[in-house]
Amino acid sequence: MGFKMGIVGLPNVGKSTLFNALTQTAAAQAANYPFCTIEPNVGDVAVPDERLDTLAGIAGSGQIIPTRLTFVDIAGLVRGASKGEGLGNQFLANIREVDAVAHVVRCFVDTDITHVEGKIDPIADIDIIETELMLADMDSLEKRIQTLEKKAKGNDKEAKETLDLVNRSLVLLRDGVPARAVERKPEEEKLFQMLGLLTSKPVLYVCNVEEASADKGNAFSDMVMERARQEGAKAVVVSAKIESEIAVLDAAEQKDYLDAIGLAEPGLNRVIRAGYELLGLITYFTVGPKEARAWTITKGTKAPAAAGVIHTDFEKGFIRSETIAYADYVSLKGEAGARDAGKLRLEGKEYPVNDGDVLHFRFAN
Structure with missing residues (x-):
């Protein structure tokens, strides 16, 4: 049991480049035009954990089996996606299937890579995606109200509780607040999750910076970090270009490369740790002479x-x-x-x- 994280963002922010690096495949096209990713690409990635290697060494395990997580590369959303612009409806449906959202935000300047909005403004980019997801959620909920009201009048307890959650969610969404901010009791959580709201997903902002800023970020990523802090979300700084370069290297070459540019570890490790923390995941181990294996569970x-x-x-x-x-x-x-x-x-x-x-x-x- 790992988790499934959907990689979303505007076109040309580096989503597919990051996906290719994370999964060490070339399955996703990284092309300089919108909608180069038509179907969501799915890749399983081994979760790096030095503890597993240490345990295997002590036990003399014949095989090391890390836990795995799944990344889903979802094609670039655009303004109007909630109304079907681009391939919006298809892509929005793909987001419903993931446990969390990795929102890749462009935090680099490159005149060779066009920006769909014509300027580099990471906060505006975040707002576009968030607005489209909130509009889609509002549309989904508003379509359910009439049916739920009829059932609630017939003393259907679950319908009454669901209708209450729908109305509370709509109040926030209409005020421009994502559904994950809805205050709810533990016993309401299952019903809330059954609503399938896009903005109920936990969010990890992935600041895609130029190579020179991969260690500490830049002014653009600082803006995203502050946004994440205000929301209580998570954010990490990654250079998708660097990740794509080291993805094809073996472990020793990776270390040499990272040492040369002053990085302690690949960005993948940071993304995984932030994702685990975001979803409250932990790892336990089973160890023996045959194999040492990691397993993912919820805290x-x-x-x-x-x-x-x-x-x-x-x-x-x-x-x-x-x-x-x-x-x-x-x-x-x-x-x-x-x-x-x-x-x-x-x-x-x-x-x-x-x-x-x-x-x-x-x-x-």
């Missing part, structure tokens, strides 16, 4: 559900989990050392798995 997931990520039978027949904290596994040189030191714990059904836990599940067949 707060209890042990049986975490086991179910491996196989549904593990969750159904869950008895307990043998649990070692990552730091203990490393400092005590593996499972045997942790067991001897009393650091291997037996945890039951109510245990919330922690990030970095090394787990071995016991279950009944």
